[in-house]
Amino acid sequence: MANSNLPRRIIKETQRLLSEPAPGISASPSEDNMRYFNVMILGPTQSPYEGGVFKLELFLPEEYPMAAPKVRFLTKIYHPNIDKLGRICLDILKDKWSPALQIRTVLLSIQALLSAPNPDDPLSENIAKHWKTNEAEAVETAKEWTRLYASGA
Amino acid sequence: MESEDDFDMQDANESAEDDDFYSGGDDGDDVGPAYAFDSDDADDADDYEFIDNETDDSDDLASHRQQNFSILSEADIRQRQEEDIIRVSSVLSISKVSATVLLRFYNWSVSKVHDEWFADEENVRKAVGLLDKPAVQFPDAKELTCGICFETYPWDRLHAAACGHPFCNICWAGYIGTAINDGPGCLVLRCPDPSCGAAVGQDMIDLLASGEDKEKYYRYFIRSYVEDNRKTKWCPAPGCDYAVDFVVGSGNFDVTCRCSHSFCWNCTEEAHRPVDCDTVSKWVLKNSAESENMNWILANSKPCPRCKRPIEKNQGCMHMTCTPPCKFEFCWLCLGAWTDHGERTGGFYACNRYETAKQEGVYDECEKRREMAKNSLEKYTHYYERWATNQSSRQKALADLQQMQTVHLEKLSDLQCQPESQLKFVTEAWLQIVECRRVLKWTYAYGYYLPEHEHGKRQFFEYLQGEAESGLERLHQCAEKELQVYLNAEGPMKEFNEFRTKLAGLTSVTRNYFENLVRALENGLSDVDTHVPCNRSGSSKSLGGGSSRGRRSKGSTSRSSGPNKNVDDSSHWSCDQCTYANANSATTCAMCQHPR
Numbered sequence: 001m002a003n004s005n006l007p008r009r010i011i012k013e014t015q016r017l018l019s020e021p022a023p024g025i026s027a028s029p030s031e032d033n034m035r036y037f038n039v040m041i042l043g044p045t046q047s048p049y050e051g052g053v054f055k056l057e058l059f060l061p062e063e064y065p066m067a068a069p070k071v072r073f074l075t076k077i078y079h080p081n082i083d084k085l086g087r088i089c090l091d092i093l094k095d096k097w098s099p100a101l102q103i104r105t106v107l108l109s110i111q112a113l114l115s116a117p118n119p120d121d122p123l124s125e126n127i128a129k130h131w132k133t134n135e136a137e138a139v140e141t142a143k144e145w146t147r148l149y150a151s152g153a
Numbered sequence: 154m155e156s157e158d159d160f161d162m163q164d165a166n167e168s169a170e171d172d173d174f175y176s177g178g179d180d181g182d183d184v185g186p187a188y189a190f191d192s193d194d195a196d197d198a199d200d201y202e203f204i205d206n207e208t209d210d211s212d213d214l215a216s217h218r219q220q221n222f223s224i225l226s227e228a229d230i231r232q233r234q235e236e237d238i239i240r241v242s243s244v245l246s247i248s249k250v251s252a253t254v255l256l257r258f259y260n261w262s263v264s265k266v267h268d269e270w271f272a273d274e275e276n277v278r279k280a281v282g283l284l285d286k287p288a289v290q291f292p293d294a295k296e297l298t299c300g301i302c303f304e305t306y307p308w309d310r311l312h313a314a315a316c317g318h319p320f321c322n323i324c325w326a327g328y329i330g331t332a333i334n335d336g337p338g339c340l341v342l343r344c345p346d347p348s349c350g351a352a353v354g355q356d357m358i359d360l361l362a363s364g365e366d367k368e369k370y371y372r373y374f375i376r377s378y379v380e381d382n383r384k385t386k387w388c389p390a391p392g393c394d395y396a397v398d399f400v401v402g403s404g405n406f407d408v409t410c411r412c413s414h415s416f417c418w419n420c421t422e423e424a425h426r427p428v429d430c431d432t433v434s435k436w437v438l439k440n441s442a443e444s445e446n447m448n449w450i451l452a453n454s455k456p457c458p459r460c461k462r463p464i465e466k467n468q469g470c471m472h473m474t475c476t477p478p479c480k481f482e483f484c485w486l487c488l489g490a491w492t493d494h495g496e497r498t499g500g501f502y503a504c505n506r507y508e509t510a511k512q513e514g515v516y517d518e519c520e521k522r523r524e525m526a527k528n529s530l531e532k533y534t535h536y537y538e539r540w541a542t543n544q545s546s547r548q549k550a551l552a553d554l555q556q557m558q559t560v561h562l563e564k565l566s567d568l569q570c571q572p573e574s575q576l577k578f579v580t581e582a583w584l585q586i587v588e589c590r591r592v593l594k595w596t597y598a599y600g601y602y603l604p605e606h607e608h609g610k611r612q613f614f615e616y617l618q619g620e621a622e623s624g625l626e627r628l629h630q631c632a633e634k635e636l637q638v639y640l641n642a643e644g645p646m647k648e649f650n651e652f653r654t655k656l657a658g659l660t661s662v663t664r665n666y667f668e669n670l671v672r673a674l675e676n677g678l679s680d681v682d683t684h685v686p687c688n689r690s691g692s693s694k695s696l697g698g699g700s701s702r703g704r705r706s707k708g709s710t711s712r713s714s715g716p717n718k719n720v721d722d723s724s725h726w727s728c729d730q731c732t733y734a735n736a737n738s739a740t741t742c743a744m745c746q747h748p749r
Contacts, residue, residue, distance in 0.1 A: 007302065008302060008303060008304055009301070009302045009303045009304075012303045013303075063331070065301055065302075066327045066328060066330075066331040067331070092347070096347075098345045098346070098347045099301045099324065099327070099328055099345050100300045100301060100318075100320075100345040100346045100347055101347055105347075
């Protein structure tokens, strides 16, 4: 019923996400709510998250695409721009959102954020501090967390 | 993450403020256009940037205050905005829409736009989002797909900014509407394409936004001209829609809006000349923090009769013991030593000394005040009380002035057979009172922060303040009380002309006193070494209320007392009329021009 008047854009985006998925990313809509997506992102190679499978949820609000999708990590992750509730600090999810962006571009940006953490603009103060004072150790912790929580269970 | 636009704006604001108050000269050509009030003087406006406060002439000081600002109604703002846009558009040979984008980006500074543009047009175009040529060719097809809703439309149902990225009209309306409802950021809107920085100008808004959104947009647009422009500010009075345009660098920040609200253009607190903004903000903060404390302390505590620390009574018994090291034992009711309590005071637990004492008038106002003044807030209380009293006195005077203008003047005109044009002196007196109460009020904030150890300055300040205060008291008294006689009279009274002379005289004398005070405070009491107050050095140590009361009586008798009595020191003579201490070399009073 909520899906009956789903905008054409969302339908098209969903179709394309399913037919031509981006490498390392999968997104499929929930059966009872076409605005709710179950997302999986593979940890990028040569990052502390390599080998991990990260689950996320993505929701398209009523105003979408004029307003940004709401995305958060469900899998625990040690990353300076992601807090313990899985919320993500990413400009295109906030003030840099543009209706010309898409679910695909958002997920690609999140994947890129895993490759390039930005401790200068932290969401998690402690992790960012760790990252800046002792990067090697922080990377080890991130790897450890990836093993513990994102090993594709 | 900080958006780039915000960052740029902040940066521009900061640098704008940097040179705002100190140089002011760089945009002299910016001040030009028609003044709402006195367009004749527009030429003079430039001069003030160089005059500052060097001149000593008091008339000049007064005229300064008239000319360094102008009041703008909404229509005036629109007109100026339009004029600036046309100016930039014609000088740079660009469209009005582009000129608007540029002006908004550079906070409505025409000269800044010109400077930046002619220094590096290409860079400016990039930063602002004014593309020279389209980033992509608007596709040459009958049907196009919108980049937002993915629907396909005939080409004429899509639009693009200068960049050429096509979106359908419905999505444009949604995009623009969302931006407008998000706030003033809609004024710097860019193309929805994430890789494109092309500005979305007013032409697009006009074409694509809904009526309601457009209305909001133009509200932000006019607000931006006032709020982002470093020369203008809204009048902070509630409900007032005027803006004030200020000639930067003209020294004195006090402005009066057409709604009659006077405020400091710099800090937008109410007008506080001659006290500087820092002192005022400290004082206002202190009042808001301190007054609650103080009210609570006054309502719930009494000072220990021995050590004066405030004590809260939190148990039922009247036998109080102060905390160590004082440990004084006393009676809460009479504040007398507990050792005095016994049969003769009516028993320990029924102390009646308080009642008896009250009946005998021992605990009169003065006593209470003295007791209170002894506690730790003594100094603050002193200044706060005087500050607040002058504040309320000013409010009362404003109401009286209003009453005078609407009711009493007409009545007075009838009773005393005087045309209303001949009664201007009454209004002038009241205006002077209102202004002086304001100045006097702020001098108490000044006094509070004047360092204790600067004895010379304190003494000089308190002398000037005391003189000004007693002058004002005489004037206020005359305008309030003596005028009543003529208002209640049965018919014309021949003494009315004398009253006119007296009130007008007091008005001008008081004005002089206050100008003296203002000038001295504005130059940081730097005259302190040359102007030692000789004839009052004794009394000037006591402050405010008490001393002014003393002077008031002195002032009112000074007319009858001979000039000799007023000379306390051989190097000065005291004016017969206004009591000002003049140098011996002067033959007429420096204050009121009364001959010696």
